[in-house]
Amino acid sequence: MSPAETTIPQGYGKVFSRPQSLSDAPTTYCPGCLHGVATRLIAEVIDELGIKDRTVGIAPVGCAVFLYRFYNLDFVQASHGRACAVATGLKRANSDLMVFSYQGDGDLAAIGTAETVHAANRGENFTVVFINNQIYGMTGGEMAPTTLPGQRTTTTPRGRDVASTGYPLRISEMLAQLDGPRYITRQSLHDAPHIAKSRKALLTAFSNQLEGKGFSMVELVAACPTNFKMSPDKANKWLVEQALPAYPLGDLKVKE
């Protein structure tokens, strides 16, 4: 039954329902994965701003490749890392569209670094949602540029050796140095208060686009319980203890 059809018994009120922008397709994320939280938050924000009918999403290559199934929105799937170029093309072709890309850390901060930096530097008027889970989720848990020093992945079986593979890439800090972007922020998805903050950040990022204010990126620190080989609970604990010190939360750039 879709949310609209649900009959509410007398004496009860509706306090929770599926956002209009979300379809009723089940997600393909692993149980306990924070991708699901981010996916839903975006839908809530699109509903709140009333922009569902003019929004186009861009699905990445990564665990969110099926993103188009989870929304009731026009969608395009981009090649690995190119979402910011595709978004540029969409927005330049039709500036009335509300365009957002949704990208993992491999997609945005490794193979798509150039596209991301230059779209940000041009101040393109779209919204980027960046899921930093410190790993390549979809391909089976390889090292990402965001992987922490010493972190074991399938391609760093002895732990990430910074002498040979470099350091966690703080791309939000990099982008915050540029004159182009309007809003760069890093939030986390590990508990309810932080999810609420993440939602607020997404609302700001989409509102900026609505007002023609230019490039906004919300980095959301997440975890990949499956490839971390942890329960969701443990993965969240790991996120707080290990990831957040490397990825401090808060607004990195707010251009007035």
Added chain:
Amino acid sequence: MSLQLMRGNEAIAEAAIRAGCRCYFCYPITPQGELVEYMARELPTRGGEFLQAESEVSAINMVYGAAAAGVRTMTSSSSPGISLKMEGISYMAGARLPGVIVNIMRGGPGLGNIAPAQADYFQATKGGGHGDYRLITLAPSTVPEAAELVMEAFELSDRYRVPAMILADGMLGQMMEPVELPEPVDPADIPARPWALTGAKGRDPNVVLSFDLDPQGLKKMNQELQAIYRQIQHNEIRWEESHTEDAELLLVAYGTMGRIARTVARLAREEGIRAGLIRPITLWPFPYDPIRQAAQSVSTVLTLELSAGQMWEDVQLAVGQRADTPFYGELGGVVPTPRQILKEVKRYVSS
């Protein structure tokens, strides 16, 4: 309509604007600089978007985005840059997005040089990117024809939802010729794009995808593509043919080499050699049948290219055992004179 003296690169740019190209994305490279500059100057003042991207990879993905949004869109480059666009072209083919890619070829492989060459034939007509896809490939041999074929490329690309390439070379890009420019396309005549991403207002969401993880599903998507390609092969083969009726020797050449071959055929006729010419205009779909037909009555089919022999393979496929199929080519950006080629022609006629 008056004639205008224009460089090939500029005529291509102007024709694209007249064809209704609204978004153009590029990365600079010689020998197509004038095309980029023309677009930078003209497109924004005529209602379009010009953007210099950070790379050819980005430029083709911007084309992918603009095409998904439902506008006519183009990118241009030269050989090394076209190599970088191949992933994006494969995605466009898979996602059934129309769009035009111009390759003003130069010498290769690698960085090669900036002189005219035709060594990207394989890349354009045999895949280039990954997967079972085809690119409508149009090869002009004069500046006016370049303008005409740009209009055609947009039309065909839209009609079949298959990306189209203009395959020319540095010679054509740089040369100046009088052109009668085509009339601008009336936007109302551009086919509707009900599949475009315009926001799901009052309809189900549209989705632009090039993948299907289910092998049966991807098989079906590929079968649909192949059906479209068969239609194109059936309907859209274009070629120029001259003096084939009484020919003893048939020349096959395209683009700049096709233009030189026209002179070669004339010079040969002046010396009593009955030379005919077939100049493929669509390199894909390739004019196999016209070449096969013309080969029935000749002893030799000589392929001429500015490469080591790429189209030659298709000519051999077309001709089979019907005639000898020698090849003459130049490499590395060297352009032969008609007299040099005539000497080669004489070798086959006297033997």
